[in-house]
Amino acid sequence: MKVLIYQTQAAAADCVAGLLADRLAHQPDAVLGLATGGTMESVYDRLITRYNAGEMSMGKAQSFNLDEYVGLKPDHACSYWHYMREKLFNHVDMRPDFAFLPHGDVADATQEADRYEAAIAAAGDIDLQLLGLGANGHIGFNEPTSSLTSHTRIKTLTRSTREANARYFDAFDDVPRLAITMGIGTIMRSDEIVLLAYGEGKAEVAAKMIEGPISAACPASILQMHRKVTVVLDEAAASSL
Numbered sequence: 001m002k003v004l005i006y007q008t009q010a011a012a013a014d015c016v017a018g019l020l021a022d023r024l025a026h027q028p029d030a031v032l033g034l035a036t037g038g039t040m041e042s043v044y045d046r047l048i049t050r051y052n053a054g055e056m057s058m059g060k061a062q063s064f065n066l067d068e069y070v071g072l073k074p075d076h077a078c079s080y081w082h083y084m085r086e087k088l089f090n091h092v093d094m095r096p097d098f099a100f101l102p103h104g105d106v107a108d109a110t111q112e113a114d115r116y117e118a119a120i121a122a123a124g125d126i127d128l129q130l131l132g133l134g135a136n137g138h139i140g141f142n143e144p145t146s147s148l149t150s151h152t153r154i155k156t157l158t159r160s161t162r163e164a165n166a167r168y169f170d171a172f173d174d175v176p177r178l179a180i181t182m183g184i185g186t187i188m189r190s191d192e193i194v195l196l197a198y199g200e201g202k203a204e205v206a207a208k209m210i211e212g213p214i215s216a217a218c219p220a221s222i223l224q225m226h227r228k229v230t231v232v233l234d235e236a237a238a239s240s241l
């Protein structure tokens with residue numbers, strides 16, 4: 001595990017955007033694993049800037065997002081489909097038919113999870129996976145006690161995760177209780193993983209992730225077992241290391 005610590009959030013975001021742009025420069029048709037959350041917005045801002053400057057194209061890439069809430073239609077303002085269109089896809093040359101997220105509004109979410117897992121495998125698995133870090137150690141929506149070898153499936157969100165994400169919804173009760181998420185095993189099959197975390201609120205969990213022990217109590221700790229993972233932190237998130 002390579003751990004990079006930057007003085008500021010801006011410098012950490014520059015680093016992650018640079019790693020993704022480098023991958024696309026060397027492998028324009030890369031299969032990208034994309035993430036949502038407040039932290040990733042700073043990375044997507046920088047990718048848009050690079051695209052507008054003619055420095056980067058996503059025109060040949062494919063992308064698979066980590067997760068989606070069960071029950072939300074793609075045009076729901078709090079869906080991750082909506083987030084990705086607003087924060088990235090509408091502003092770069094990513095082909096809409098090459099950008100995938102799980103569908104949360106299907107009749108059978110278990111079947112949808114299986115379909116999504118098979119689609120990732122059929123694409124040859126993820127080349128570069130971006131990850132944020134939940135305050136409870138989740139990656140994607142793999143909450144504590146998730147199987148460390150899991151595939152894409154439905155997960156019940158913890159109260160703390162629903163509280164952390166309630167800021168995007170009108171009311172806490174509107175936050176869905178279930179999500180479809182790539183599994184930890186799915187994520188671990190990626191060729192390369194880059195995780196970004198900011199702020200004091202992530203300091204304790206970043207230390208658990210990096211210093212171990214490896215445990216389903218902190219799902220992100222499994223990343224210690226990946227052969228090519230870069231953890232990018234600002235100084236505040238690194239303050240408990």
Ligand code: GLP
Nearest residue numbers: 036037038039132133134140141
């Ligand atoms: C959500 C997403 C995660 C993300 C996490 C962190 O729970 N499902 O993939 O890592 O938020 O979000 P933030 O960056 O807003 O702290």
